[in-house]
């Protein structure tokens with residue numbers, strides 16, 4: 001099968017092959033990429049699907065999701081393990097509809113993502129390729145302890161929890177160590193233990209860190225990905241480049257919350273309106289957070305740090321998996337649409353160590369493909385206009 005369109009976005013941050021085509025082999029892999037005229041001449045018997053003015057790009061990867069976070073649902077009391085499975089299954093379906101063919105889940109209720117992956121493999125449901133941690137871990141009373149994050153203290157207990165989670169099928173380890181204040185949660189010794197144990201066993205680890213000094217401690221400990229990194233400094237980002245640590249800024253989550261608070265405050269604060277009162281309080285964090293991303297994103301990107309798109313959106317009534325919005329923000333803050341697309345295609349595959357499996361339109365990789373209306377090189381918003389999504393060469397969603 002030959003797929004062709006006016007724009008063929010390779011995923012490397014710079015190439016739009018005009019009037020290009022890809023040949024998908026029967027094994028679901030990309031057999032060849034080139035100009036339509038050449039491939040047509042070479043494979044004259046292949047059926048051609050011509051998407052005309054559209055853009056063909058690699059399936060997207062969302063590097064920061066929580067398929068099992070139901071905590072903000074107003075009827076969260078309804079969520080037993082059965083409901084949780086249905087909920088996660090629905091997230092998987094939505095991902096495919098948005099062109100997200102791979103996700104890294106960074107904490108869901110224990111065992112959920114492992115089982116969802118098996119269920120998808122069995123064909124019980126459809127979802128993206130899943131890379132996952134088990135539940136994240138935090139210190140006793142730390143960030144997320146009331147949302148299912150497991151509390152573990154002391155280096156040896158942390159090492160044991162790492163071992164247990166890897167034994168039980170986790171692909172990554174997730175640690176949380178800051179929560180909207182300048183008080184770091186884990187000690188350096190504990191962070192070092194988490195990273196050392198994970199690396200020693202041949203795996204990678206992510207850390208939730210937004211403020212100082214938790215950020216410096218996390219960089220020093222050697223985490224593979226820094227999640228959020230809201231108040232990183234330029235010097236620290238340069239250290240991350242030297243250490244080969246990737247940055248998953250998740251700007252959308254902070255921007256949506258900033259906008260939500262702003263709207264509440266502007267609507268006028270009623271005494272006794274608890275939501276508005278909370279919005280004012282939250283604004284003292286979200287406004288500087290929003291500004292930090294806006295002011296620093298491009299500067300940090302230019303250091304060469306590997307940036308990946310992650311949506312981290314778990315709020316009730318927020319758009320599901322808004323990685324399109326994350327890429328739009330990146331473009332608004334100064335990088336090109338092709339560079340933004342690279343943060344959701346080639347970069348995540350590299351960080352996951354799976355660049356030989358997916359992440360770009362290259363010969364030999366799985367044919368995970370997104371087709372959108374219009375020229376996404378000119379307008380990143382075109383990423384919203386999904387026409388069709390392929391997973392391993394098979395159409396899994398068609399608008």
Ligand SMILES: [Zn+2]
Pocket residue numbers: 064066106312
């Ligand atoms: Zn998160």
